[in-house]
Amino acid sequence: MSGSTSGQVELPLRWLKPSAEPVSVVCATRVYYWDGHWDTVLGRAIRCSGSDCAYCDRAQAVERRWVIGVKRPGGERFLFEMRKRQRAAIDLLTELGEASVGQRLSIRREGDSPTSPVTVSVLSMTATVERWEIEKLVSVLGRA
Ligand SMILES: [Zn+2]
Numbered sequence: 001m002s003g004s005t006s007g008q009v010e011l012p013l014r015w016l017k018p019s020a021e022p023v024s025v026v027c028a029t030r031v032y033y034w035d036g037h038w039d040t041v042l043g044r045a046i047r048c049s050g051s052d053c054a055y056c057d058r059a060q061a062v063e064r065r066w067v068i069g070v071k072r073p074g075g076e077r078f079l080f081e082m083r084k085r086q087r088a089a090i091d092l093l094t095e096l097g098e099a100s101v102g103q104r105l106s107i108r109r110e111g112d113s114p115t116s117p118v119t120v121s122v123l124s125m126t127a128t129v130e131r132w133e134i135e136k137l138v139s140v141l142g143r144a
Pocket residue numbers: 037047048049050053054055056057062
């Protein structure tokens with residue numbers, strides 16, 4: 001490993017897609033979040049722009065999405081999105097802050113359907129991992 005990627009947006013973005021087979025990953029970042037609205041026409045979440053938000057004006061619910069950067073056993077890095085259902089893991093990782101880096105997680109989908117719920121377990125084990133800077137990446141998620 002050489003050089004630093006701090007501050008650069010790396011493309012393409014790869015998102016971890018949980019499956020019924022549990023995957024063990026190591027957190028390479030703390031937890032970040034962003035607030036958005038699901039746009040049924042665009043078929044994707046659009047970031048809430050706050051006071052002048054057209055979705056808020058139409059009383060559409062704001063949904064928070066938590067994002068963490070993880071490293072798979074092969075060394076590949078992925079972004080992983082968590083929603084309210086993973087609240088226990090989110091709370092734990094949020095409390096850990098920067099100490100999340102190096103925490104091992106086990107992630108699995110509770111079924112074969114892509115809509116089956118996903119369980120995230122924070123294992124009480126750590127690993128050495130190079131910190132990944134994703135703050136800028138997360139700051140552009142959901143931008144029009
Ligand atoms: Zn809004």
